[in-house]
Amino acid sequence: MRRSAADTPPQNSTANINLAVALRLLGMPEEAHRLHEAALTDLAKQLGKSHPLTLACAINLANDLAALGQHDQAKQLGGATLEPRAAATQGRTSWDDQEQVIRRLMGQA
Template sequence: MPLYEQTLTHCLRVLGENHPDTLASRNNLAAAYQAAGAPGQAIPLYEQTLTDCLRVLGQDHPTTLTSRNNLASAYQAAGDLNRAIPLYEQTLTDRTRVLGQDHPTTLASRNNLAYAYRAAGDLNRAIPLYEQTLTDCLRVLGEDHPTTRTVSANLSHVKSTSA
């Protein structure tokens, strides 16, 4: 963690708070906190990063879309699905509009949203979304792609636990 903190400090000092590398550095530090099981430290950094990305890069920039997805993931990891799901939904809508329905990142967003629906116990939305995402992943990415395998495993798991 100290290296991520040091890198962010240097980016802020040398590049300023609005530089894309500073935004990426803050995101990386938040991810490190999340991976270390410290959502209380990760979430404020993700929130600040998203706010800054929206202001500096705009709503449609790929970094902004990733930042929103990361914040949703942190909320979900902290058990706050009421905040995570709308962010996942917005990210999916924006990625579909900006990148297209078949872009690998859009497909990953659909998987993330289905996973959040499943975590919320909303299988009526999770299962069809997983099924459509798997169909599209197979068509676009092929059966051996990591995203295809993840979606397939998630669908199998949700179907086996709901039966």
């Protein structure tokens, strides 16, 4: 039985995000998508939709969608993170690489 987001510490979601990235890199994007989707739901409830960790998870989910050939959905999700990310990071550059990935998905790079 899956625990509610309120009962799950954010560290569990972070571990699932890392596992999901590894799964995608190993050629298992369906499994990665499932884990990222669950982590995103939990993090949005725990930390809010505009928290940097939630936004990073959304970017990873967009990468899963692209790996699954769902490019329009990947562009939409990735694009939806740009403005909140700019506000959340306040000009910090730690996410520049991921932003470039999103812009490439959207055809803006």
